[in-house]
Amino acid sequence: MLRSLIVGCGSYLPARVVTNDELARTVDTSDEWIVGRSGIRERHIAAEGETTSDLATAAALNALKMAEIEGSEVDLIVLATATPDHTFPATATKVQSRIGMTGGFAFDVQAVCSGFVYALAVADNFIRAGQVRTALVIGAETFSRIVDWTDRTTCVLFGDGAGAVVLRAGEGRGDSSDRGVLSTHLHSDGRHHDLLYVDGGPSSTGKVGHVCMAGREVFRHAVSNLAEVVDEALAANGLKPGDIDWVVPHQANLRILEGTARKLGLPMERMVVTVDRHANTSAASVPLALTEAVTDGRIKKGDLVLLEAMGGGFTWGAGLVRM
Numbered sequence: 001m002l003r004s005l006i007v008g009c010g011s012y013l014p015a016r017v018v019t020n021d022e023l024a025r026t027v028d029t030s031d032e033w034i035v036g037r038s039g040i041r042e043r044h045i046a047a048e049g050e051t052t053s054d055l056a057t058a059a060a061l062n063a064l065k066m067a068e069i070e071g072s073e074v075d076l077i078v079l080a081t082a083t084p085d086h087t088f089p090a091t092a093t094k095v096q097s098r099i100g101m102t103g104g105f106a107f108d109v110q111a112v113c114s115g116f117v118y119a120l121a122v123a124d125n126f127i128r129a130g131q132v133r134t135a136l137v138i139g140a141e142t143f144s145r146i147v148d149w150t151d152r153t154t155c156v157l158f159g160d161g162a163g164a165v166v167l168r169a170g171e172g173r174g175d176s177s178d179r180g181v182l183s184t185h186l187h188s189d190g191r192h193h194d195l196l197y198v199d200g201g202p203s204s205t206g207k208v209g210h211v212c213m214a215g216r217e218v219f220r221h222a223v224s225n226l227a228e229v230v231d232e233a234l235a236a237n238g239l240k241p242g243d244i245d246w247v248v249p250h251q252a253n254l255r256i257l258e259g260t261a262r263k264l265g266l267p268m269e270r271m272v273v274t275v276d277r278h279a280n281t282s283a284a285s286v287p288l289a290l291t292e293a294v295t296d297g298r299i300k301k302g303d304l305v306l307l308e309a310m311g312g313g314f315t316w317g318a319g320l321v322r323m
């Protein structure tokens, strides 16, 4: 059976770090409120002129380096973003040209904060179908460009960044001891599209718009949707929470991560947490956290890793990967 093995990962964060105290100089907030409600202490913000494709390309090149694969060997790029450089073409095609990939195909997916899990599922299915051998899956965002910097209820929550993984086709036996992506599980419920959205776009206002969020409602849905999809992923593979070595969750709010750990009966040490330093980087948060834990040696070959995310739409999903 064909499996998608993660053979490399990489990330990129813009150089500029903005602390809560710095934000408190321009909006009516405080470090105490932001840390207490979300766990966020600081975030990286892209420089003027630094685009989502710049962040994505840097992360992709780092992932290719770890995988020891040339850009020309990549058959597919799936790039998850809600903050593309342009309305079209896909940001993925800009990355394609910059990594020296002249064949294959590249496109974007849009599932906001769940984007990376969606992109992983898409690439995994191309590999399982035998249509692609090597894929780059990227999550990259510049949310700093779409937050209203005068709205304290949203601007304190987001940051910029990018992460990427390289997938390569390999053979497995078809059970949960295989290395690679074991399964992915995607959901959406468009009835809630107006609880988390951007109030602009090419066919509505013609302007880019700003993030609008009913935070408390989103929080409530996130906790229950994530619990359900994690159960679904484990059941599909005949696994129990205790089998999970690491959870790499979307980093929206530390309280959501603590709720997930409690629900799974796992200690917080098994959750990879970056929200304190990166804030919510939307589609970039899962590959950023994964890369951090692989690079610092926490996640090792053979470990069972649960990825999960929830975002605007609503969209949500999970993936189980044996490294």
Ligand code: ACO
Pocket (backbone or CB within 6 Å): 028, 029, 030, 033, 034, 037, 038, 112, 113, 114, 152, 153, 154, 156, 157, 196, 214, 215, 216, 217, 218, 219, 222, 252, 253, 256, 280, 282, 310, 311, 312
């Ligand atoms: N500083 C100080 N006070 C603030 C701030 C701030 N930055 N923001 C809001 N407040 C005030 C509010 O005005 C409110 O005051 P009031 O009681 O006088 O009206 C009070 O703090 C409480 O506000 P709530 O919004 O009810 O606070 P809550 O405890 O729900 O925390 C938060 C807000 C952090 C946004 C939380 O609801 C949350 O994390 N929600 C989920 C976000 C999420 O998961 N997003 C995932 C997807 S993101 C994506 O897809 C792009």
